[in-house]
Amino acid sequence: MHADMERVAGEKMMLNFGPQHPATHGTLRIVLELDGETVVKATPHLGYLHTGFEKLGEHLDYNQYIVVTDRMNYLSPLSNNFGYVLAVEKLLGLEIPKRGEYVRVIMAELSRLADHLIWLGMGALDLGAFTAFLYGFKEREKLYSIFEKTTGARLTTSYTRVGGVLRDLYDGFEEEVNAFLSAFPKTLKEVHTLLTRNRIWMDRTKEVGVISGEDAISYGLTGPCLRASGVGHDLRKAEPYSSYEDFDFDVAVGDNGDVYDRYLVRMEEMVQSCHIVRQAMDNLPDGPVNVPDNKIMLPEKKDAYGHIEGLIHHFKIIMDGHGVQPPRGEIYSATESPNGELGFYIVSDGSGTAYRIRIRPPSLLQYQVVPHMIEGGMVSDVVAVLGSLNVIAGELDR
Amino acid sequence: MSEEEKDTTNSEKSPAVFERVKEQFQDGVLDLSEEFDELSIVAHKDFVYGILEFLKNDAELSYDFLVDVTAVDYSQMEDVLTKYDYARFMVVYHLYSYKTGHRLRVKAPVHEKELSVRTVTSLWKGAAWLEREAYDMFGITFENHPDLRRILMPDDFEGYPLCKDYPLRGRGERETFDFERQNA
Secondary structure (H helix, E strand, O other): OHHHHHHHHOOOEEEEEOOOOHHHOOOOEEEEEEEOOEEEEEEEEOOOOOOOHHHHHOOOEOOOHHHHHHOOOOOOHHHHHHHHHHHHHHHHOOOOOHHHHHHHHHHHHHHHHHHHHHHHHHHHHHOOOHHHHHHHHHHHHHHHHHHHHHHOOOOOOOOEEOOEEOOOOOOOHHHHHHHHHHHHHHHHHHHHHHHHOOHHHHHHHOOOOOOOHHHHHHOOOOOHHHHOOOOOOOHHHHOOOOOHHHOOOOOOOOOOOOHHHHHHHHHHHHHHHHHHHHHHHHOOOOOOOOOOOOOOOOOOHHHHHHOHHHHHHHHHHHOOOOOOOOOOEEEEEEEEEOOEEEEEEEEEOOOOEEEEEEEEOHHHHHHHOHHHHHOOOEHHHHHHHHHHHOOOHHHHHO | OHHHHHHHHHHHOOOHHHHHHHHHOOOOEEEEEEEOOEEEEEEOHHHHHHHHHHHHHOOOOOOOEEEEEEEEEOOOOHHHHHHOOOOOEEEEEEEEOOOOOOEEEEEEEEOOOOOEEEOOOOOOOOHHHHHHHHHHHHOOEEEOOOOOOOOOOOOOOOOOOOOOOOOOOOOOOOOOOOOOOOOO
16 A cells, blocks of 8 residues: 555646636646646647637738627727727828727727626636626626627627727717616625635635736736736826826736736726726717728718719728728737737738738737746646636637 | 938937947847837847847846737838848847836848747747747747747648748648547
């Protein structure tokens, strides 16, 4: 018996975690080397959802590509639409009307709320807290109804256009969002009472998956994961885009860089997002949402169907080599997406299609730190860490 | 005309980072430009590691955050090709400074004959996967990289998908895909 124990003691067990494991949220796969319950080595394997989005960008025109951006971070498609068109507009040197900017900010912040709610629900569910999941998804459902009414789709929103948005907000948008905003703090409070001082939740999340601020910068972390490590950096403050300088909000910063702090930072970000949406709605300027430039924007549908001039206009925009054609050059434009810095590097050769589009995905760099965070920890912590990072496979693999 | 404009803007206020880099690495710097309010440095590939190290560690510039590493295949852009002695690829680094809030792009032309650049994983840990992706997509190797494997494509995949000569719909990989059949 004793000899057997000694023989087994040095042996490592390989555990294939994912890509179908429910806690891997999509198609993540980590090969874990275990000594008992301790993770000795973790090797992430990715590419299960590789779709060639960057290659597609070299073959689709600038407006067609908006559809592809929906599919990157499918929990917050509106933020991706937003980040992408800002990049193209920077290349074109376009400035869109104030109302358009505000509408985009409102939608992006609502989508941040939706993203964080799913993260909250799924992250809590992974650790066994079922009620928080139900609360999160109930609120998210209200947001998705608003998205559906505004954009025509729940998930594949494709709401923005180069030079503006698909359409202005619908009548009654304000009432519905106000109703949501007044009911939402109650839900957040309920989640706080369920989790924040919950002994089990604290035991599972505190001092788990710790990363220092210095390491977080070195690993290229951005967004809530960086801020949880004590680096108070937010692109909305540091490089305000699309009128973010008009709004008053705080940047949530953590101390310890563990799962618990990432949870608290995201919870506070939801409060701040509500704050921004409220300010944007209160000060929503009148006027058009799109640039008044017929060489960029499609005509109104009634013109395209009703007049020959409108039809020709429509045709000219849609036809290859006649529509949106930015000058030659290259730009990098970054926005603060719910997960962190979402950047688009576009090289233009002056035609209607990009020469190269590179997406700088926050999820890729977030997933890269997983071995650093879980090696030496327990196998059950893997689930907590993965949940807290909110890695989205669509954006990870592109 | 555009060259004239460029010259005047450069002489008016040449950014400090350009001055410093030029002073330090005279031969290594091939081009300095400012377009769309963005600063770019094109550097010889043998100098690029030194430049990035300098930019990161210099107390004043302090470009401490590596935003992105990627590459561009310029084989279908004739003027860029001729400008850099027919170097097909350009490895592109995006930097950001938490201290000053400035962004900077550093590019290194790479010839197809010697497709390699020194890795920056010793400067930034996060570079490991970004460089793996550039390797996977373009076939550019990064010397001394700790773990240079394919990252998104399968290990046995042939070719480099983001090269301009790789067709959009692939080279028939889908048609010849070997399905594993269940035992009947």
